[in-house]
Amino acid sequence: MIVDVAKSSLETHHASLENKLLEELKRPQPDQKLIAALKKQKLRLKDEMLGINA
Secondary structure: OHHHHHHHHHHHHHHHHHHHHHHHHHOOOOOHHHHHHHHHHHHHHHHHHHHHHO
16 A cells, blocks of 8 residues: 555656646747756656556
8 A cells, every 4th residue: 555655656746747847848948957857857756666566
């Protein structure tokens, strides 16, 4: 059960980062540093989610 809660929390955070990334990409002049940081955070979360599944 705790694993399910942790996975759900990570998935929610991942989706939130995806939304932030998409919003930034819609801007006329997106901040490339912010985009890179958001992508790194998403990858870290994805790695954590894969680790939970293993």
